[in-house]
Every structure is written in C-alpha cells, then in structure tokens.
Amino acid sequence: MATAFAPTKLTATVPLHGSQENRLLLPIRLxxxxxxxxxxxxxxxxxxxxxxxxxxxxxxxxxxxxxEVVKEKQSTNNSLxxxxxxxxxxxxxxxxGRSFEDMCAQMYYRxxxxxxxHLYNGQEAVSxxxxxxxxxxxSVVSTYRDHVHALSKGVSARAVMSELFGKVTGCCxxxxxxxxxxxxxxxxxxxxxxxxxxxxxATGAAFSSKYRRExxxxxxxxxxxxFFGDGTCNNGQFYECLNMAALYKLPxxxxxxxxxxxxxxxxxxxxxxxxxxxxxxxxxxxGVHVDGMDVLKVREVAxxxxxxxxxxxxPTLVECETYRFRGHSLADPDELRDAxxxxxxxxxxxxxxxxxxxxxNKLAKEAELKSIEKKIDELVEEAVxxxxxxxxxxxxxxxxxxxxxxxxFGIGPDGRYRCEDPKFTEGTAQV
Amino acid sequence: xxxxxxxxxxxxxSLSPFNSIDSSKLVAPSRSSLSVRSKRYIVAGSxxxxxxxxxxxxxxxxSEPLIPxxxxxxxxxxxxxxxxxxxxxxxxxxxxQEGLEEEMDRDPHVCVMGEDVGHYGGSYKVTKGLxxxxxxxxxxxxxxxxxxxxxxxxxxxxxxxxxVIEGMNMGFLLLAFNQISNNCGMLHYTSGGQFTIxxxxxxxxxxxxxxxxxxxxxxxxxxxxxxxIQMVACSTPYNAKGLMKAAIRSENPVxxxxxxxxxxxxxxIPDEExxxxxxxxxxxxxxxxxxxxxxxxxxxxxxxxxKTLVNKGYDPEVIDIRSLKPFDLYTIGNSVKKTHRxxxxxxxxxxxxxxxxxxxxxxxxxxxxxxAPVMCLSSQDVPTPYAGTLxxxxxxxxxxxxxxxxxLCQGTGRVKQRGGTESExxxxxxxxxxxxxxxxITSAVIAIAGIILGWxxxxxxxxxxxxxxxxxxxxxxxxDYDPDDQDVDxxxxxxxxxxxxxxxxxxxxxxxxxxxxx
Numbered sequence: 001m002a003t004a005f006a007p008t009k010l011t012a013t014v015p016l017h018g019s020q021e022n023r024l025l026l027p028i029r030l031x032x033x034x035x036x037x038x039x040x041x042x043x044x045x046x047x048x049x050x051x052x053x054x055x056x057x058x059x060x061x062x063x064x065x066x067x068e069v070v071k072e073k074q075s076t077n078n079s080l081x082x083x084x085x086x087x088x089x090x091x092x093x094x095x096x097g098r099s100f101e102d103m104c105a106q107m108y109y110r111x112x113x114x115x116x117x118h119l120y121n122g123q124e125a126v127s128x129x130x131x132x133x134x135x136x137x138x139s140v141v142s143t144y145r146d147h148v149h150a151l152s153k154g155v156s157a158r159a160v161m162s163e164l165f166g167k168v169t170g171c172c173x174x175x176x177x178x179x180x181x182x183x184x185x186x187x188x189x190x191x192x193x194x195x196x197x198x199x200x201x202a203t204g205a206a207f208s209s210k211y212r213r214e215x216x217x218x219x220x221x222x223x224x225x226x227f228f229g230d231g232t233c234n235n236g237q238f239y240e241c242l243n244m245a246a247l248y249k250l251p252x253x254x255x256x257x258x259x260x261x262x263x264x265x266x267x268x269x270x271x272x273x274x275x276x277x278x279x280x281x282x283x284x285x286x287g288v289h290v291d292g293m294d295v296l297k298v299r300e301v302a303x304x305x306x307x308x309x310x311x312x313x314x315p316t317l318v319e320c321e322t323y324r325f326r327g328h329s330l331a332d333p334d335e336l337r338d339a340x341x342x343x344x345x346x347x348x349x350x351x352x353x354x355x356x357x358x359x360x361n362k363l364a365k366e367a368e369l370k371s372i373e374k375k376i377d378e379l380v381e382e383a384v385x386x387x388x389x390x391x392x393x394x395x396x397x398x399x400x401x402x403x404x405x406x407x408x409f410g411i412g413p414d415g416r417y418r419c420e421d422p423k424f425t426e427g428t429a430q431v
Numbered sequence: 432x433x434x435x436x437x438x439x440x441x442x443x444x445s446l447s448p449f450n451s452i453d454s455s456k457l458v459a460p461s462r463s464s465l466s467v468r469s470k471r472y473i474v475a476g477s478x479x480x481x482x483x484x485x486x487x488x489x490x491x492x493x494s495e496p497l498i499p500x501x502x503x504x505x506x507x508x509x510x511x512x513x514x515x516x517x518x519x520x521x522x523x524x525x526x527x528q529e530g531l532e533e534e535m536d537r538d539p540h541v542c543v544m545g546e547d548v549g550h551y552g553g554s555y556k557v558t559k560g561l562x563x564x565x566x567x568x569x570x571x572x573x574x575x576x577x578x579x580x581x582x583x584x585x586x587x588x589x590x591x592x593x594x595v596i597e598g599m600n601m602g603f604l605l606l607a608f609n610q611i612s613n614n615c616g617m618l619h620y621t622s623g624g625q626f627t628i629x630x631x632x633x634x635x636x637x638x639x640x641x642x643x644x645x646x647x648x649x650x651x652x653x654x655x656x657x658x659x660i661q662m663v664a665c666s667t668p669y670n671a672k673g674l675m676k677a678a679i680r681s682e683n684p685v686x687x688x689x690x691x692x693x694x695x696x697x698x699x700i701p702d703e704e705x706x707x708x709x710x711x712x713x714x715x716x717x718x719x720x721x722x723x724x725x726x727x728x729x730x731x732x733x734x735x736x737x738k739t740l741v742n743k744g745y746d747p748e749v750i751d752i753r754s755l756k757p758f759d760l761y762t763i764g765n766s767v768k769k770t771h772r773x774x775x776x777x778x779x780x781x782x783x784x785x786x787x788x789x790x791x792x793x794x795x796x797x798x799x800x801x802x803a804p805v806m807c808l809s810s811q812d813v814p815t816p817y818a819g820t821l822x823x824x825x826x827x828x829x830x831x832x833x834x835x836x837x838x839l840c841q842g843t844g845r846v847k848q849r850g851g852t853e854s855e856x857x858x859x860x861x862x863x864x865x866x867x868x869x870x871x872i873t874s875a876v877i878a879i880a881g882i883i884l885g886w887x888x889x890x891x892x893x894x895x896x897x898x899x900x901x902x903x904x905x906x907x908x909x910x911d912y913d914p915d916d917q918d919v920d921x922x923x924x925x926x927x928x929x930x931x932x933x934x935x936x937x938x939x940x941x942x943x944x945x946x947x948x949x
Contacts, residue, residue, distance in 0.1 A: 139590070172623035182622035189589060190622065197609055200579045204586020211592060215568050216539055237609075240579030247574065401624035404682035408661045410710050410757025413764040413796050417710070418757075 080361055081296045087354070087363045088372065090295055093132060094124040094351050095376045097148035100157060101326075103380045104147065104164065108330045112388075113164045117178045120148040122293075122325035125350035126257050127152045129298030130225055133306055139187040139224040141202035144179035145257075146191045149227060154186040157383040167390035174393045175401065187222075195228065196235040199254070202226035203241045206252035206315075213312075223251040223309040231262030233276045239283075242317065246284040249314035253305045254280075256319040257292065263328040264336045280317030292320030293348040296357070323348075398427035516702045524694040526668035527557045530675035531595065533704065535565055538593065541679055544571040544584055545597030545634075554599050555635055555694050581607035581632070585614045589626045593679060601636030601688065602648040615684045616659035631678040633687035637728055637778055638826050640692070644814035647822075651688055651755050652784040662755040663709055664688040664727045668698040670753060673707025681709060688755070690728045712759035718748030721836055722766040724789060725776040726752045729827060733776050736832035745836055755785050758792055767793060771802040772839050776827055781809040803839050808832065 082090065101119040108117055120127065123145075131140060131152035142149040150160050155171055163170025164178055172182050180191040189205055192198035205224040212220040232238055233256055245252050256276050260267045268274050280287025286308075290301045298320060305316040323345035327334030358364040399419075403409065406419035409431045423429035521529070535541045542565075543558055549572035552559035562570040573580040577598065584594035598604040604611065615628055638647040651662055661683050665671035671689070678685035707713075715730065716737060725733045730751050737747050748766050752758065767773055773793055777786040786807040793805050808827045816822050890897065906912050 141586075170623070172621060172625070175623050176621040180621040182618075182625050184622075184625040189586070189626070190618070192613075194609060194613060197582065197613055200582020200610060201586035201589065201614060203579065204583035204588070205590050206586075207583055208587040208590035208592050211542065211568060211587070215542075215566065236576075237578055237582070240574070240576035241583075243574055244576065244579060244583065401620045402659050403661075404619055404624075404627040404629070407710060408659075408681075408683045408757065410754065411759050411761045413760045415761040 080363070081300065082363070084363045087358050088368070090128050090132060090299075091351075091354055091358065091364070091369060092372050092376065093128040093152055094295065094354065095373055096151055096157065096379070097124040097127060098351060099373075099376050099380045100147060100151060100160070100383075103161075103384060105326070105330060107161075107164070107384065113166070113178070115177060116144065116329050116331065117164070118145040118329045119326045120145055120324070122345065122349070123257055123259060123322045124148060125295035125298050125354075126227070126255065126292050126320045126322055129295045130227075130253070130255060130302045130306075133299065133302050134223070134225065136185075137187060137222050139189050139202070139205040139222065141189045141198045141205065141224065141226045142181070142191060143195055143198060143228050143232070144191070144193055145229075146179065146181045150181040150183065150186075150188050150191075153183070153188045155181065155183045155188055157379055158386045159183075161380075161383040161387040162390050165387040165390070166392065167387055168393045168397070169386070169390040173397065173401070175397070189224075195232045196237040199226050199228060199232070199237050199241045202252060203245055203250060206245065206250035206309075207248065209251050210248065221251075221310045223253065223306055225253045225255060225306075227255045227257055229262065230256060230258040230260065230267040230276065231265065231270065232256075233258075233279070234271055239279075242279065242283040242285065242315070245315040249312065251309035251312065252315045253302070253309060254315060254317045256317070257322055258319055259322050259324045261324070261328070261337060263332065266336075275319075277317060277319040285315045285317055287317045287319070289319045289321065292322030293345065293350050293353065295350050295354055325349075395427035396425050399424055399429065399431060400427075518699040518701045520697060520699045521668060522694065523665075523668045523671050523689075523696045523698075524555055524557050526672040526698075526700060527665075527675050527689070528559060528561070530672035531558065531679070532561060532564070534676055534679040535561070535569065538679075540591060541593045541595065542569045542571065542587075543595045543597065544573050544580055546573055546575055546599045548572060548597050553597065555689075555691075557689075558597070577603050577606040578610055582610040582614060584630050584632075585610060585618070585628055588628045588630045588684075589618070593629050593631075595631045595633060595679060598632065598634035600646055600648075600691075601634045601650045602645055604632065604634065604650060605648075605653070608653070611654065611660070611686075612657050616657040619659060627682050628684045629679075629682050630684045631675075631687055632684070633675075633678075633689060635689045635691045635694070637688075637690040637692065638810070638815050638822065641817055641819055641822060642691070642815075643817050647815035649779045649784070649810070651686075652779045654686060655756050655785065655788060660684045660686060660756070661709055662686045662688065663753055664690075664755055666690070666693060666727050666730045666751055666753070668696060669700050670707050670713060670751075672700060673705055674709065674753070676704075677706040677709045680706065685709065688727065692728055707753070710754050710757060710759060712762040713751040713753050714762065715749040715751050716747065718746040718770070720746045720770055720840055721748065721772040721774060722763070722770045723747050723749045723774045723776060723832070723836070724752050724763060725749065726755065726785070727778060729776045729778050732827060732829050733832055736829035736836070739829065739833050740836055743833075743837070745840060747836060752789070758789060760792065760796060763789075763793065764797055767797045768800045771800055773801065773805045774832070774835050774839060775805065775807040775809075776832055777807070777809050778826055779809055780812050781807075782812050784809050806835055806839055808835055 097120060101121050104113070104117060104119060107113050127148045131149065134140070134153070136154065140149055140153050147160055147164075150171070151157060159169065159171040160181060162168075163172055163174060163176060163181065166174045166177065168174055170176075172180055176182060176191060179193040182188055182190050189201060190198060192201070202224045203226075209220050209222045209224065212218045212222075228238070238254075242254065244250070245254070258267065258276060262270065273279075275289070277287035277289040288301055288305070291297050301318055305318055308314070308316060323342075325342070325346060355369055358369065359366065399406075399409075406424070407417050409418040409424075412418050412421065412430070418424060418429060418431050421429040424431075531543070535543075543561065545553075545558075547554055548558040549562035549567055549570045551572075552562075558570060562572075573583075581596055581604070584596040587594050598607070611632065615630060615632070618626055618628055636648060636650055638649075651664065654660065654662060661678075661681070663674050663678065663685060665674045665687065674687060678687050715734070723733050723737075730749070733747075733749055737749060740747050748770055750762060750766055752763070775786040775789055777784055777789075779785050779787075781787070786809050790805045790807050793801075808831060810827065811825045813825055815825055
C-alpha cells in the first residue's frame with residue numbers, strides 16, 4: 001500500500017555496501033540468540049532481506065534494518081502496527097505538543113513569556129514515539145527544547161504553561177523557566193540550558209537503576225531516555241557518556257533528534273562524519289537510524305531499544321532524522337534554511353501522516369480526530385487561563401530552594417544560622 | 432593526565448605538623464596580671480620543648496583531651512569530653528577512609544566514583560580496601576572523563592543515591608566545572624526544590640612538593656561563587672573524618688578540600704562516632720592580641736609562626752575557618768571583637784581567593800571593632816613554579832606571618848616587649864594627659880607674670896602723672912569738696928601770695944598815692 005509507512009521507503013542516508021558491514025559491526029558481548037535489532041548499516045531492498053536473515057545467525061549482528069522488522073511484522077501477522085487506542089493516544093499526544101507550542105509562540109509575542117523559548121514543532125514524532133512507551137518511573141532527560149518532552153511524560157499543560165509564565169504554580173515554581181522543566185513525580189529530569197550537560201545526568205539516572213538492581217537488590221527495570229540534538233553530538237560529554245554507558249551496560253537510550261541545524265550551523269558543515277548512528281558501534285553499542293517524521297517507525301525502534309535496556313543488555317544510540325518547522329528559538333529569524341528544504345519536510349508533517357494512516361487503515365474517523373483536536377485546544381486554552389490567573393512568586397521564594405538544607409547559608413555574626421533569621425522566610429535576610 | 436606523585440602510606444612527611452595547642456593548658460584568664468602572663472610563658476615554654484611544636488608526630492598528645500570547637504556542638508563536645516576510651520591513632524588519609532567506610536556501612540546508598548578509586552585504592556589511598564569490601568559498583572572505577580562522571584554522580588544523586596565523587600587532583604575538576612556549577616549548584620533551585628543533590632566532591636589540592644603549576648591549584652577560589660554548594664577544608668585527622676561524615680550526611684552538595692601534603696599527619700582520634708559541623712570554624716589557639724584566620728595547610732605554617740610569636744611576647748588567637756563557604760561569622764566575629772586585629776593566612780592566590788572574600792566579609796560586618804586594616808597573606812599570583820626555591824616563595828612562609836603580626840600589633844604601642852599588658856597601655860595614656868595639662872598651666876603662669884611686671888613698670892615710670900590723676904579722680908568723686916577752701920594744704924596753696932610776709936606800709940609821704948581811707 002502506498003502510504004507514508006510503506007516498508008520499502010527508507011530515507012536514503014545510508015548508502016552502504018556489504019563490504020563495509022564487518023568493519024562497522026563490532027562483536028559485542030551479546031548472545032548469538034539475541035533478538036534481531038533494528039538499525040542496519042546497510043541500505044536494504046526487498047531482495048537483500050533474505051541475505052540479511054541468512055547471515056544473521058553467522059555474523060551475530062545485533063542490528064537489522066528498521067524496515068525489516070516492520071516488514072516482518074506485517075508479513076507475519078498481517079496486522080497494523082498499532083491498535084486504535086494506541087493510535088488515538090499517539091495522535092492526541094502529538095496534537096497536544098503542536099497546539100501547546102503554537103500557543104507558546106502566541107503568548108511570547110504577546111509578552112507573557114520572556115527569554116529563550118525553543119519550540120518543538122515538527123519533531124513531535126520523536127517525543128511521542130519514545131515517551132509513550134515509558135512507565136511513570138522511567139526517566140527522561142532533555143535539553144532546552146523540552147516543553148513537549150515534559151508534556152509527553154505526563155506533566156500537565158497547566159504546570160508547563162505556568163512555568164513559562166514564571167508563576168508560582170509552574171512545575172518548578174517559576175524558578176526554572178522554559179529551559180528547566182523538571183518533575184519529580186513524572187521523573188522528568190530536565191530541561192538543561194547548555195547542550196550536552198544533561199547527558200551525564202541521564203547516565204547517572206541509568207546508573208542509579210543498575211545500582212538499585214545489583215547493589216540494593218531491588219526490583220528495578222527503569223530505563224532512562226536522553227534526548228539531544230545533532231549539535232550535541234560533536235561535544236565531548238556525548239562521547240564520554242557513550243563510553244561509560246556501554247562500559248557499564250547502563251539501561252539508557254541515547255536519542256539524537258537530528259534536525260540538521262544547530263541554530264544557523266548546518267550539521268553537514270559542523271561534523272566530519274554526519275552519520276551519527278555510526279558512532280554507536282564505535283563504542284560498542286548498536287547505532288540505529290530512523291525516520292523521525294514517522295511516529296510509527298520511531299515507535300518500533302523505541303520498543304526494541306527500551307526492551308533491550310530493560311533486559312540489561314545495555315545502551316542504544318538512535319538517530320532520528322527530523323526537522324523543526326520553526327526557528328531555533330522564537331528570537332531566531334530563521335533566514336539561513338532553504339525554503340525548498342522546509343517545504344520538503346513540511347510535506348512530511350508527522351501529524352498529517354499519522355492522521356492519514358489512521359483514516360486509511362480505518363482505525364479512526366475524521367470526526368473522532370477532530371474531537372481530539374478540539375479537546376486539546378480547550379485544554380491548552382484552559383492552561384493559559386490558569387497560568388494567567390496564577391500569582392507571581394513572592395519575595396519569600398527568593399532564598400528558598402537554594403539549599404536543600406538551608407543551614408548551608410551559614411552562621412551569622414549573632415551566632416544563629418542565617419536561615420533562622422525571621423527575615424529569611426521573607427526573602428530579605430542577609431545571606 | 433600526567434602522573435601523580437604518590438605518597439607512601441607509612442612515610443612521614445617532611446612537613447612538620449603542628450597540632451592545635453591544648454586549650455585547657457592555656458586557660459589562664461587574660462586579665463592584666465603580669466604574673467599570670469609570665470606563668471603562661473613557662474607553660475608554653477615547656478610545651479615548646481617537649482610536645483606541641485616541632486615534633487614530627489602528634490603522638491605525644493595521646494593522653495590529652497582533644498580540642499573542642501569554639502562554638503560547641505553537641506556531637507563534638509560529647510565525643511571529646513565524655514571519651515573514656517583512649518582513642519586510636521591514625522594518619523589523615525586513614526581517617527578519611529574510616530569516615531567514608533563508616534558512612535558506607537551505615538547507608539547502602541552511599542557510593543564512590545572516581546579514577547582509580549576501586550582496584551587501585553585511590554591515588555592517595557583514601558579508598559583503599561573499599562572495593563574489596565563493597566564491590567566494583569559501589570566503588571566505581573571511572574574512565575578519565577571528569578565532566579561526565581561528575582554529571583553521572585549528580586544524576587544518580589537526583590534519583591536517590593549519595594555519591595562521593597573523587598577528583599584525583601582537585602585541579603582536574605576544572606574539567607567538571609560545567610557540571611559542578613550548572614547542575615550540582617543549581618539544579619535544586621531550577622527544579623523548584625524537587626530534586627536534591629546530596630553529593631560530596633572531594634580530592635587533594637593545594638601546593639605540594641614541586642608538583643608543577645597545574646597540579647598545585649587551589650580550586651576553592653574558583654568554586655566559591657557557585658550558589659547552592661558548601662565548601663569545607665580539612666586539616667587534621669580529627670576534622671577530616673568528622674567533615675567527611677558530615678558532608679556525606681548533608682542534603683546539600685559539599686566540596687571537601689583535602690591537601691596533598693597533609694595526608695600523612697598522625698593524630699589520635701576518638702573511638703566513638705562523631706561528626707564535625709560543616710558550617711563551623713575551629714578554635715586552634717585562643718589568644719588576646721590578634722586573630723589569625725587560616726585553613727588547610729597554612730594552619731601549620733601559622734602554628735609554627737605562633738611559636739616564634741609567643742616567644743616574642745605576642746598572644747595570637749588562631750582559628751581554622753574550616754568552612755570556606757559559608758564563613759562562620761560568629762566564631763570569627765567574637766574573635767575580632769576581642770582582639771581588634773585580623774590577619775588572614777591562606778594558600779589561595781591573592782586575587783579573588785578565599786582571603787579576599789573573608790576580608791570583605793570582616794570589613795562589612797565588623798568594621799567598628801577593627802583597630803587596624805585587615806591584612807591578608809596569600810600566595811603570589813603566579814603559576815606555581817617547579818623549582819623548589821621559587822615554589823617556596825610563592826606560598827606564605829612562617830617568617831612572613833611573624834613579620835605581619837608584628838606590623839599589625841605595633842600600631843598603638845601594644846605589646847612591644849615581654850610583659851606588656853593592657854594596664855601599661857592605659858598608664859601611658861594617662862601620662863600623656865598629664866603632660867598636656869602641665870603645658871597648659873605653664874603657659875597660664877607665664878602670661879600672668881608678664882602682666883604683673885608690666886604693671887609695675889608703668890607705675891614706676893609714670894608716678895607723678897598717675898598720682899595727680901588719682902587725686903583729680905578723688906576730688907571729683909568727693910561730694911564735700913569745695914574748690915574755695917584754702918586751708919586744706921598751705922604748702923600747696925595756689926592762691927597765697929608769692930611773697931608771703933610782706934606787711935602793709937602806712938607812712939607813705941607821697942601824697943599821690945591814692946589811698947582812700949574812709
């Protein structure tokens with residue numbers, strides 16, 4: 001069927017030939033009977049699939065083409081990739097992401113939020129594809145482009161909008177802002193302003209999982225998903241963490257949202273070898289490339305990666321080829337990108353694609369989808385109203401939360417701890 | 432990273448460590464009695480020859496009680512004052528290890544991560560034996576990636592672990608500055624208080640023995656502005672163990688600065704469990720004349736200088752500030768209020784070091800109590816040279832400390848020689864006052880004498896004039912005076928004839944004389 005999800009349509013960025021395979025696929029400490037993994041190093045056609053299946057047993061390669069699994073599934077059970085409920089869930093999540101970000105832009109230009117605001121329009125497939133597979137206790141670490149990751153993880157639209165408005169009811173009490181979306185309840189570990197600085201934190205969260213399992217002997221299957229961009233992949237922290245994650249076999253998935261642009265720097269101009277997924281095998285972990293504008297493909301890859309991590313088989317590097325429809329931030333005039341490129345990716349809008357898939361496969365009707373859109377619009381409107389009505393933080397909040405134990409402000413000249421000064425709670429104490 | 436100089440576990444260092452003087456011996460009250468003061472000297476003298484100064488170990492203090500903190504905390508004083516057991520002797524790195532091991536036993540969430548902390552036992556042997564006991568995951572040997580493994584520790588802390596992150600040398604943590612500043616210090620705040628980061632970042636720093644510029648850094652000056660972290664520096668086995676335990680138990684991120692040259696200090700510490708308060712300073716030697724604030728290795732240079740100063744008649748109060756961020760302004764303030772003079776001795780660079788901040792804090796809070804400007808002795812603003820002589824000149828040496836104290840104390844005639852007391856000073860002031868009043872009286876006397884002499888001169892020179900003048904005044908003031916009265920004074924009668932006895936002549940033949948007689 002000629003849909004956007006046709007198995008033979010693979011984004012052509014991996015023109016590799018058989019001779020290069022052995023060099024790239026390093027033998028990893030995996031049992032030969034490990035299930036086929038997604039993300040091949042070869043460009044596959046229908047014919048080559050048989051060759052791959054045959055050589056799988058002998059080569060012990062953990063990586064397989066994305067389309068192979070998809071094709072396999074379709075050929076084996078002749079059913080769709082998702083059920084109706086799942087489809088609607090995915091659709092709703094992506095619509096929420098899109099509407100929310102559009103509303104953010106509006107509010108920014110109306111002067112309700114300030115500073116740096118980075119919007120996620122166009123990349124919803126990645127967030128939805130991965131995060132909707134996670135449980136509440138799994139952790140997500142993101143960058144400054146984190147609104148939609150927080151929403152997908154379960155943080156309420158109200159809390160995120162209030163945080164953007166800088167109100168007390170925000171998820172971080174107004175103290176973090178757009179680039180610091182945290183939620184202990186939903187295990188959203190931020191929100192980081194500098195690129196790359198969240199990756200070690202994600203590695204630590206994954207380490208904590210392993211520690212609980214092996215040292216504290218608790219039942220812990222939590223995985224961590226770290227999202228970051230193509231620019232980050234030239235940063236040292238990325239490589240240091242790939243090394244440690246593979247070395248300690250941590251339950252982590254490194255998701256590269258390769259939208260080809262780091263503000264105004266094209267990925268191709270900044271990187272010696274632009275194929276980021278290839279860097280995974282260099283460290284001893286599978287590297288997968290997937291079409292990030294296609295939520296179902298992303299979901300398939302994510303399922304495999306998450307299952308692998310939960311089983312204790314270690315990390316995975318997933319490169320999602322995606323695109324942001326807006327500029328880097330709301331302050332970016334976005335003049336460098338070619339209009340043709342933008343048009344090309346706009347035609348591959350993940351929401352439109354999913355809608356088409358759902359309707360064509362009779363999973364949902366137009367009316368149902370419309371009602372979801374309406375519901376989300378109302379939700380976002382209500383979030384704005386809530387944020388507008390919420391109070392600004394008072395002076396008393398200035399000195400709170402600097403230290404978990406406020407004795408850290410020290411002992412004043414009068415012999416008392418500074419935090420015992422009655423003016424401390426008012427936020428006017430001398431510290 | 433380049434090779435690290437290893438200190439042999441049992442070898443004593445060439446640095447002569449000076450323990451804190453037992454304050455119980457110097458408890459003599461600081462009143463003005465000279466006899467008491469000289470008694471103090473005798474006590475100090477005997478100490479100087481036997482135990483406290485100049486020995487290469489602190490073993491001799493075995494039977495003496497340990498120094499309680501200036502501001503007594505329950506934990507500290509309880510341990511030292513109720514100690515009935517003799518305690519056990521160990522080196523500073525062993526004390527750190529003991530503290531770490533006790534905390535790891537106590538809480539299974541405490542773990543260690545760093546380079547060579549596991550199988551190698553730590554480059555300074557602080558984690559020796561821990562990997563065997565607790566396993567490779569609890570004492571994690573990391574690859575050489577400071578930024579990443581510091582961040583990993585922070586991420587693990589957010590999810591409930593309590594990592595102790597070791598920097599093999601504090602200087603290497605410059606590579607982890609991103610994680611320490613942005614995440615360690617700020618995440619609790621930017622997450623609105625949702626996530627705590629109870630990490631301990633520790634490692635050896637400071638100027639060692641010809642380790643070269645990059646291995647001799649003092650990172651406390653770079654980290655001090657980071658909000659949300661605490662910094663402490665240990666200097667004795669006692670406070671090393673206490674601070675390690677307190678730092679691990681704290682919910683705040685704490686950076687514990689150790690010093691490369693202090694790892695082999697020996698001391699007897701209590702057998703009982705104890706912790707040292709993270710925010711408090713330690714009174715090393717109480718005194719009267721000047722407050723010397725210091726920390727880490729410089730504490731020992733100060734104590735060496737103190738010996739010389741005591742012999743010269745000074746009584747310095749030495750405080751090991753221990754808490755580099757925040758400062759214990761209570762202990763420091765009480766000392767400043769007592770002595771009115773402050774000298775800071777630190778190993779940081781002059782620019783932007785802990786001493787610079789401390790000077791500002793003291794000036795801001797205790798300006799009225801100062802009799803002299805706060806003086807700060809710091810290392811030179813140079814990369815630490817390799818050559819031994821040059822290296823010696825970059826850090827503060829005891830002789831400089833002595834000179835500085837003398838300079839500060841000479842301001843108002845305080846304590847120049849042996850036996851100087853406070854009463855002498857006030858006596859001198861009284862004498863001064865007396866001299867001033869004497870001068871005033873003398874001038875007054877001279878003025879009066881001058882007036883009197885002038886009067887006498889005028890009286891003598893202008894006597895007749897004055898007399899007649901006075902008579903005239905009398906006459907005019909006399910109401911009964913009649914100018915026609917002649918008989919008042921015949922000798923001065925102006926109307927009497929000039930020839931007094933001329934009789935009148937009747938037989939005058941000349942008939943022309945017209946004498947009319949009727």
